[in-house]
Amino acid sequence: MFKNISNLGIALNKAEQKSINGGWIYVLCHSCEPLPRGYVCMNDVICGGE
Incomplete structure (x- = not known):
């Protein structure tokens, strides 16, 4: 599941990856x-x- 973890930042929508x-x-x-x-x-x- 996490084999592509290095690509996570690239795969994220630009709106979600704020800064x-x-x-x-x-x-x-x-x-x-x-x-x-x-x-x-x-x-x-x-x-x-909680």
Whole structure:
């Protein structure tokens, strides 16, 4: 599933990939799956826990 992880930034919609700041890539998260190293959620994802 993660074999193409290096292409994730390229595959993302430009609107979702807002900014690259200090090596962090900010993306919209749609699930509670942990993001690859260097990726940060721009939005809060409700994970049903709290």
